[in-house]
Amino acid sequence: MESSLEGNLKRIHDNHAWQPFTQMKLAHTPYKIDRGAGVYLYEGDRPIIDAVGSWWVNLYGHCNPRINEAVIRQLETMEHAMYAGMTHEPALRLSEALSAQSGDALPRVFFSDNGSTAVEIGLKMAFQFFQNHGRSEKRHFISLKDGYHGDTIGTMSVGTRSVFHKMYEPLLFDVFHVASPSDDFDFAAGKVKAQACDAALEDLERLLREKGDTICGFILEPLIQGAGGMKFYSPEYLKKAKELCKKHDVFLIADEVFVGAGRLGSYFAFGQSGVWPDIIALSKGLSGGYFPFAATLASEEVYRGFYSDDRMHTLFHGHSMTGNPPGCVASLVSLEIFEELHQNGVVQELEQWHRRLLINLMEGPAGKHVRNCRYFGSVAALDVNLDSGYTGDFAPKMLAKSIEKGALIRPLANTVYLTPPLIIEEEQLDTVYEVLESSLEEIVGG
Secondary structure, eight states, X not given: OOOSOOHHHHHHHHHHOXXXXXXXXXXXXXXXXXXXXXXXXXXXXXXXXXXTHHHHTOSSOBTOHHHHHHHHHHHTTOSOOOSSSOOOHHHHHHHHHHHHHTTTSSOEEEEESSHHHHHHHHHHHHHHHHHHTTOTTOOEEEEETTOOOOSSXXXXXXXXXXXXXXXXXXXXXXXXXXXXXXXXXXXXXXEEOOHHHHHHHHHHHHXXXXXXXXXXXXXXXXXXXXXXXXXXXXXXXXXXXXXXXXXXXXXXXXXXXXXXXXXXXSSSGGGGGTSOOSEEXXXXXXXXXXXXXXXXXXXXXXXXXXXXXXXXXXXXXXXXXXXXXXXXXXXXXXXXXXXXXXXXXXXXXXXXXXXXXXXXXXXXXXXXXXXXXXXXXXXXXXXXXXXXXXXXXXXXXXXXXHHHHTEEOOOBTTEEEEOOOTTOOHHHHHHHHHHHHHHHHHHTOO
């Protein structure tokens, strides 16, 4: 099926567009999306199920009536006001609501506009805290192997060096990488194995014992390492990593840009460990996918490290659109919707739908093409039996083929994942898996 982008609009695209993570010379002409409603994006009148939440941001459906109404009402009152020396009710209400989701363990909220920035702010908080206290030797970071934290210089630095970062390595600062606790998924038990957990903790403990005096922060993605290949690991690692960080006076930074905002059942994924990090970075689903909007939450201890009579102890970071009122309102309503879905067990139900459909896939004709099928909350993933890296052609083929068949599926190299809106219905998810299976058969088995 050919793209509906034609005529003058195609000319504009060809002459002016430069899309992210896309080799424009090799890319197919993109499909022109005209509107969205619920789980669907529409190319003209043709519905396409958004099975990846438009890069993990859409949790409650496109053009959600409740969010729409609240945002429109806010726009009729105030679109923006500088969030320094002034404040407004939506930002105050959202700060309080986000703090409450951590049981007020992280009561301080610093707003920004995207996931990379939210993480970058967390790094700055951890670094400057010790500088403010005259402990200049604590300036290094630890991160997990296979971690991915964004595309700014700082966030690329703390991520595992990959094809995304290779070009920029001369610009990046060095970090310590420790073993990832990610492990195989025990499908029968419905949870990830914890065999790698002890070895990973030993690696972390060794590094902290040797270098802890020089380390200010340890950053990780709780429970699922997203862009590194949807790698799952046990909550037990988080609990013990927190204990080790506290022992060595190191701040634990949770990058919840992907896993947060309710995607895994709890609003913050880290909460499933029974303990809390010192800093959480949150974006994507925070506003329900409505705005470039983000928040970095910090403990009172971190905040007090900046609270001073010395103006040089200020956190020197800010954005023109910080605390944007419509973004705050969209986030507040999104949080209300999450609470209702949570009470009704929607994520747990979606998890069981994934389980049933993955079993069907493994037992069907496409089963021979996949391995390591796994699911956690609203997320499902599998690895395709192909040696296809991030620059291979499997992912763009799957993207084009799935859209042609009526579902948006965009793999990470040879890892196919599904992160549909939480409002998806069972029959709609059935359709997504039908598209996935037939696409795999045509691309891999054909």
